[in-house]
Amino acid sequence: MTRKKIVLIGAGSTTFTQRLVADLILSGAPELWELALVDIDEEVLESIHLVTQKMLEAKGVSFPVTATTDRRAVLKGADFVVTTIAVGGRRGWEMDVKVPRKYGVYQPVGDTMMPGGISRALRMIPPMIDIANDVKELCPKAYFFNYSNPMTAVCTAVRRTTEVPLIGLCHGMHVALDYFERFLGVEKGSMSSLGVGLNHLTFLSHVFYKGQDAFPLFREKLNEQQSILEQEITEKTEFINWISDRAPRYSDDPFSWSFFETHGLFPIMLDRHVSEFFPEKFPMGKYYGKTLGIDAFPIDERIAWGDEIYKKFTRIAHSQDSLPKDFFEQVPGEHEQLLDIMTSLLTDKRTCFSVNMPNEGAVPNLPADAVLELPAVATAKGFCQLQMPPLPEHLANIIRNKLKTIDLTIEAALKGNEELFVEALLADGSVGEKATAQLLAKDLLETHKEHLPQFSH
Helix, strand or coil, X not given: CCCEEEXXXXXXXXXXXXXXXXXXXXXXCHHHEEEEEECCCHHHHHHHHHHHHHHHHHCCCCCCEEEECCCHHHHCCCCEEEECCCCCHHHHHHHHHHHHHHHCCCCCCCCCCHHHHHHHHHXXXXXXXXXXXXXXXXXXXXXXXECCCCHHHHHHXXXXXXXXXXXXXXXXXXHHHHHHHHHHCCCCCCEEEEEEEECCEEEEEEEEECCEECHHHHHHHHHHHHCXXXXXXXXXXXXXXXXXXXXXXXXXXXXXXXXXXXXXXXXXXXXXXXXXXXXXXXXXXXXXXXXXXXXXXXXXXXXXXXXXXXXXXXXXXXXXXXXCCCHHHHCCCCCCCHHHHHHHHHHCCCEEEEEEEECXXXXXXXXXXXXXXXXXXXXXXXXXXXXXXXXXXXXXXXXXXXXXXXXXXXXXXXXXXXXXXXXXXXHHCCCCCHHHHHHHHHHHHHHCHHHCHHHCC
């Protein structure tokens, strides 16, 4: 196989980049790859380039790596283009969550729905369309993958305006299986699933353990924990952002597990994300005795973690020392399965992945042009969606309503229309009064005006 070129735009997403580089190095065939790192921040780009070179040297591996702030200089000849950009960075993300609090809106993530997700989309969509147009001009045959949020809004906007077949990828389904395996106490890699929905709100209709229905095992485990559920929730000092030191429990994601008990499908990606699709159930962010984003999945803690990762990464980059001996053990591989996806596409391996792409009839009772998170097979001719049964109508209605909010968000971003921004906030359901939505919209537009030139007219 001839060498394949990957262009990573937004390489300053340090965790993602080092995991991808680790995967390429440990793939057993690193000579098959060429990597171009692109970021608009020269200091961040220098750090990621230095660490990449150290990683190659540590394993005695060599493949071409370039670093540039000019994506057009490296897009020509690309086989894969991957975007991980975040317009406004962590500080912008922080404001997406904190500004709405002045108006009684609390959320734990702010990257997909509710005011934070809508605000982020306004910044993200125009630059992503610019990148797509460059891909269309310079490497039209390249596979184009996006990891940036809000996933559904970004992928829909790019496809709708440029017709470039952008595919959205997310680690949600992959992480969910690890969560389920630890919940049941079964061996890693023994579970699989099927589901459809929107990114961060995918309804799993089937979860399997060694090919058998795992839902009875879920119900058995939930029954075991039911008697002390209320006590566990009451005794919590906070709902933490991630669980790594023990098996997850019913009390860690009570909304998602109660949703499963009621509807017979499991919503991914757990309460931290799923709660943002149901703001009417958590007025003023009140969530099982805590407040979303404060002591339920605290956003400050999550952003501070990202800041610390970046500082540590920068220290390693500019240190005269070799990489820490356990560096590759700390970087086990890129969680979103990008290398596996690329390999399946190149070799027609026909492996099935969860991707974000147009429905095109795969789910019969959802709009054909809607970008859904669904199972698709990676073939030499691209992705082929699996035909799925219709969602129960009450769940399909939830998806349809969220798609209306996303459509309004996209139109607001493309036209720089403040009134459409207000309408998107109202359609989302987290803001009930138009006057409040107008004040919130103005506040967010002022806060992010540096990154919203389309609203300056």
